[in-house]
Amino acid sequence: MAQIEMDGVAHSYLRHPEKDADYAIKTIANIWDDGGAYALLGPSGCGKTTLLNIISGLLTPTRGRVLYNGTDVTALPPEKRNIAQVFQFPVLYDTMTVYENLAFPLRNRGLEKDAIHRRVQEIADILDLTPFLKQKAYGLAADAKQKISLGRGLVRSDVAAILFDEPLTVIDPHLKWHLRRKLKEIHEQLKLTLIYVTHDQMEALTFAEKVVVMYEGEIVQTGTPEDLFENPEHKFVGYFIGSPGMNFLSCRLEGNIAYVNGLGIKLGKQTANAAQKTAGKLEIGIRPKYLEISPRPVENALPAHVKSFEDLGSYKIAAILLDEKTLYARLPEDAPLAAGNVWIVFPPEKTKLYADGRLVK
Amino acid sequence: MNKWENNRAWLLTVPVLVIVAFSSIIPLMTVVNYSVQDIFGPGQSLFVGTEMYKNVLRDARLHEALWRQFLFSGLVLLIEIPLGIALALAMPKKGWGVSFSLVVMALPLLIPWNTIGSIWIIFVRPDIGLFGAFVNNVLGIGFDHTARPLDAWITTLLMEIWHWTPLVALLAYAGLRAIPEVYYQAAKIDGASPWATFRYIQLPKMRGVLTIAVLLRFMDSFLIYAEPFVLTGGGPGNSTTFLSIYLVKLALGQFDLGTAGAFSLIYFLIIEILCFVFYQVLKNVGKGTGT
Known part of the structure; x- marks a missing residue:
């Protein structure tokens, strides 16, 4: 040994x-x-x-x-x-x-x-x-x-x-x-x-x-x-890990707000601080499980559109269109969901930032 | 009802039946026909039943030729199979050497059989042959394949080995190349010596091609005719008169078609039986009874 x-x-x-x-x-x-x-x-x-x-x-x-x-x-x-x-x-x-x-x-x-x-x-x-x-x-x-x-x-x-x-x-x-x-x-x-x-x-x-x-x-x-x-x-x-895999969106950073084509997503403080020191192509990433979906406008939510969803028995996978980008969200089986307009929230503590493919931390 | 109407499909086998009939069944039956008659000349023959078979089985010269043949085929297998495997192991595995050695190995196989006899006649001549002159004049050993039975045997064997070992080597090489790399890797991890790698990986994995090599070399060497006929003509004396040479002497030399027919059938049976035995043995070598 x-x-x-x-x-x-x-x-x-x-x-x-x-x-x-x-x-x-x-x-x-x-x-x-x-x-x-x-x-x-x-x-x-x-x-x-x-x-x-x-x-x-x-x-x-x-x-x-x-x-x-x-x-x-x-x-x-x-x-x-x-x-x-x-x-x-x-x-x-x-x-x-x-x-x-x-x-x-x-x-x-x-x-x-x-x-x-x-x-x-x-x-x-x-x-x-x-x-x-x-x-x-x-x-x-x-x-x-x-x-x-x-x-x-x-x-x-x-x-x-x-x-x-x-x-x-x-x-x-x-x-x-x-x-x-x-x-x-x-x-x-x-x-x-x-x-x-x-x-x-x-x-x-x-x-x-x-x-x-x-x-x-x-x-x-x-x-x-x-x-x-x-x-x-x-x-x-x-x-590679998780099904479906993580969602990634290209973004640009201003303070602790990541902008995806003009839509601002708030990041955790630590991440934002670390990001000041990194250069390279920035992307935010979030697991489908952590995307929050609401049928009504809530605080810090972005307007999006549910394209389709799949019911996999114990959970649902929704394909959501956010400004021409498709995101996947994994929702509980009983989540009320219909195709149409929704508001999505990126919880700051679960939203990761990547520079040239590597985690900013 | 409809069953019977479709049976015309059997007609599709007619071409095969015709070809097989003309290529083997009819000639074989002609031989069977000869073997039960005493033939004096064209149109003159007498039915003699099994007498020709009895004659053949009692013929002392045929017995000698048969043992000679067994000795020859046995020696050929004993030398050519290990030598062929050794050559295959020594051949390069990649790079330009592969095609080079393949071509060189294939050369003797491309030469017409009676030409091989002629090449060797010259090669072993005591006066001008490269081999004969070297042994006689440089080594000072008297060597003459036309005068001494042992020298005739050595020459015939050398010729046979030179001619056919490449076939065994090429077959063995193909078998070796087909072994996946992972077996060698596992052997390295298990700490196997080169000998153990050969004994437990290479040799068992070559069993298929070696079975074919043994069968081919046995059949061919048991039927050998052209090369020794050109080289020694069966001599000196009868020392290199193999079965096929004796058979041709009987059939064409003495026009003893009845005896030769009976002889051919026995010859044929011996080869069939031995090939069957070889095949059965080799198929089961190294295999267990696993349930």
Whole structure:
């Protein structure tokens, strides 16, 4: 077990990278605490797998260092790093039995037969694989295969961390839930550092204690699921987390009033103060859940127009036209709502300000 | 009722039936017809039942040719399959080297078979052949494939290996390239040695193409004719008279069509049975009984 530190890590697949765009991973400095359950969340192609492969040593970064418990392991190959990785598709040794598959990493490391036997039995027990131990691995169902891949990581008692690269892609939906629970159980039981790559926000939010959001080769925010929802530090986090995503409107600032095409929206004091020091393209952002809608004019409200709404059973999503921009609002099921003119309020404490995509705070 | 009216669709299979009839059924039946007769000349023949089969099965020279053939095919498989795999493992995986090595590997496969025999006759000649002259004059070892049976065997085997190992290598290379990168990554994470990676990933994943390679090389080497016929003509003595060479001697040399017909059918059966056995064995190698 170990704390894993990324010190100024950058990676390009090109031999001679020049521009920023040549880098799959732009400079990342990050610490993965010992025993943490992390989700690495981001859209396809944002560099999640690259980052994972750098942690495990399958890739050597172009720049920067990787440290395990303070020891520089950047130059070490995966087999010397004591790391385990579970891939998107189950990787099995077809000709071996389940038992031999689980024992393989230990045999390669020259452990004694008795020690291997004990450890394999123990892990098979945790993963409910005991009845299959004598079977060949290739004939099993996808979820059992993925459990074997996971087992090959768990079986090494000294493993620094287990990395998962979208491990549930090929698993049936009803088994996904089961396997995710199993992973949580294992995490609580063994206190291992787990890093779980996914592009599915539900998966990330249910699995992890901390979610690391990546976007275009950068980590844009690390936080608890609640943090990500309440305080998205980057426009992308606002978009990506929550359904529908955050509303954004371009604006210009005068004092603590943000003007969207002449319509003034009052901001929180702290935000307004911080904004005085920032330059760049300004936008306000607000979660659909926090937009307040009123059928009558109220204080600080802006006139708008309800275009349409969808009833999703437990709540409603309204599409609201504010000066030619469409905003989405998430309203309680019993909210009285009809198409037509309404007044909307941006509560100052929930209205965020972004400069060049980054939260002003 | 209507069922019967639509049966004209069967007519669509007629072209296939005609082609198969002319390409295999009729020739095969002609051979069957020959094998039960004693043929003296055109139009002169006598029905003899199974006598030709009895003759063939008792023919000592045929027995010798059969064992010779097994020895030859066995050696060919033992050498060409591991050598082909080794070559495939050594071939480059990216860059210009890939196409270069593919073309070089394919060269022997493009040469007509009797030309290969001629090339090797010259290659091993003790006076002017690159190989023959080198072994005789530089190494000082007497080597003459026309005089000594062992030398004839070595030459025939070398020729066969040079000609066909590239096929095995190309098949194995295709099998290797089809293994997803993630298997190698998992092997690295699991700390597998290069040997373990070969034994537990590459070899099992190549099983399909290697099955085809073994079957092809077995059949071809068991049927080998043109190259040794040109190179040694079956000699010296009968030392390189393989089954097909003996068969042609019987059928065309001695015009013993009845015996040759019976011989052909037995030959055909041996290949069929062995291929079936090989296929069954290779299909099940490394597979468990998983429920």
